[in-house]
Amino acid sequence: xxxxxxxxxxxxxxxxxxxxxxxxxxxxxxxxxxxxxxxxxxxxxxxxxxxxxxxxxxxxxxxxxxxxxxxxxxxxxxxxxxxxxxxxxxxxxxxxxxxxxxxxxxxxxxxxxxxxxxxxxxxxxxxxxxxxxxxxxxxxxxxxxxxxxxxxxxxxxxxxxxxxxxxxxxxxxxxxxxxxxxxxxxxxxxxxxxxxxxxxxxxxxxxxxxxxxxxxxxxxxxxxxxxxxxxxxxxxxxxxxxxxxxxxxxxxxxxxxxxxxxxxxxxxxxxxxxxxxxxxxxxxxxxxxxxxxxxxxxxxxxxxxxxxxxxxxxxxxxxxxxxxxxxxxxxxxxxxxxxxxxxxxxxxxxxxxxxxxxxxxxxxxxxxxxxxxxxxxxxxxxxxxxxxxxxxxxxxxxxxxxxxxxxxxxxxxxxxxxxxxxxxxxxxxxxxxxxxxxxxxxxxxxxxxxxxxxxx
Numbered sequence: 454x455x456x457x458x459x460x461x462x463x464x465x466x467x468x469x470x471x472x473x474x475x476x477x478x479x480x481x482x483x484x485x486x487x488x489x490x491x492x493x494x495x496x497x498x499x500x501x502x503x504x505x506x507x508x509x510x511x512x513x514x515x516x517x518x519x520x521x522x523x524x525x526x527x528x529x530x531x532x533x534x535x536x537x538x539x540x541x542x543x544x545x546x547x548x549x550x551x552x553x554x555x556x557x558x559x560x561x562x563x564x565x566x567x568x569x570x571x572x573x574x575x576x577x578x579x580x581x582x583x584x585x586x587x588x589x590x591x592x593x594x595x596x597x598x599x600x601x602x603x604x605x606x607x608x609x610x611x612x613x614x615x616x617x618x619x620x621x622x623x624x625x626x627x628x629x630x631x632x633x634x635x636x637x638x639x640x641x642x643x644x645x646x647x648x649x650x651x652x653x654x655x656x657x658x659x660x661x662x663x664x665x666x667x668x669x670x671x672x673x674x675x676x677x678x679x680x681x682x683x684x685x686x687x688x689x690x691x692x693x694x695x696x697x698x699x700x701x702x703x704x705x706x707x708x709x710x711x712x713x714x715x716x717x718x719x720x721x722x723x724x725x726x727x728x729x730x731x732x733x734x735x736x737x738x739x740x741x742x743x744x745x746x747x748x749x750x751x752x753x754x755x756x757x758x759x760x761x762x763x764x765x766x767x768x769x770x771x772x773x774x775x776x777x778x779x780x781x782x783x784x785x786x787x788x789x790x791x792x793x794x795x796x797x798x799x800x801x802x803x804x805x806x807x808x809x810x811x812x813x814x815x816x817x818x819x820x821x822x823x824x825x826x827x828x829x830x831x832x833x834x835x836x837x838x839x840x841x842x843x844x845x846x847x848x849x850x851x852x853x854x855x856x857x858x859x860x861x862x863x864x865x866x867x868x869x870x871x872x873x874x875x876x877x878x879x880x881x882x883x884x885x886x887x888x889x890x891x892x893x894x895x896x897x898x899x900x901x902x903x904x905x906x907x908x909x
Contacts, residue, residue: 572598574666574750578673579605582836583633584790585640586742589702590672601747603648606655612766624772629788633835636789646746650758656687663697665753670698677888706881707840709737717889727882739845793832800827801847840877
């Protein structure tokens, strides 16, 4: 028998081409079927098929038209090859999103504009920052979250009688605060948001609301007094137990605490030393108010709540009335961000319009207005107006040179707007020195003897 006949009688000596003629089912269509399934289901749901002469070798295979179109893929398969690895199934088709493994908490990218990296819900805890302009915590929550829930708490510990028998919060201040919270709610509503108001301890209220809406973070501005710092520690502790991040920002002074040329614990304890060190320090730019804010979280259906009255806070409304039954002169001060901005712009316009008034002794009046005061401090105290916004507005509204740390011989009091910046710098000094010693007291049981009382 010649070699040609031996080759045809012995299957082991058959060529691959002859083998394909004898077997109706070719390995290539089988691999194509597996690929078409992997483009529909995630790859970890399918195991690579083992192509073997002993597994699934039908006489005929009917391939649909859609699957047969995959035959142009650059794949090779043979019955004698080992089972293909995962890399054998790569093709030029675009990746299917279902092929990627899903995670419950995907990592957030550094770019907050990416929707996949935004937090589902966040809480903005308003404190002494009752404004929408130049509010870093509000803007940061808006940029990093899909939904934002603003919250304000009337802490019952801030009301009632102190150990000395005086009101912790008097009726005039409480009325001013209620008006400021009402104005804040109106400003938030006009931007597509709202304000949740509660009477209760923040460490209790915020946790309950965070659980209800599924909040992942709480945004707030830091404060400086001992009780406020202690309250911040409580918030961080309870939120940590719930897996909620707390992010604090600084926004209560003209100069930012991170821009100081010294560590806070090394801050000079006298104003002269402080002014000398911060002289020439740049004031950060203000943050513009957002025209449209993120909507409220859909989960939880949290009620916004009513803004309390003086009676709800345990105060007597009649205490705000004079002996003649009419409101006193100082009751005309209306709380709120809108009122603060109007007064600031009016004051800046008056300063620009009036020349310096020189007295007979050659000196000049330090500032214009009734009693030589702009009377803006109540709005600064409530955070209806930020010192940076005040500085920025006065700088835009006048051509005079403004220096927050003037080096004039009179200690910086100077004239006009320089005198006002000098007062803002004093305010910075007291807040920084209070923060310095309240933090030291928080971290040490030893008594602190410094000018904290004056700063408070």
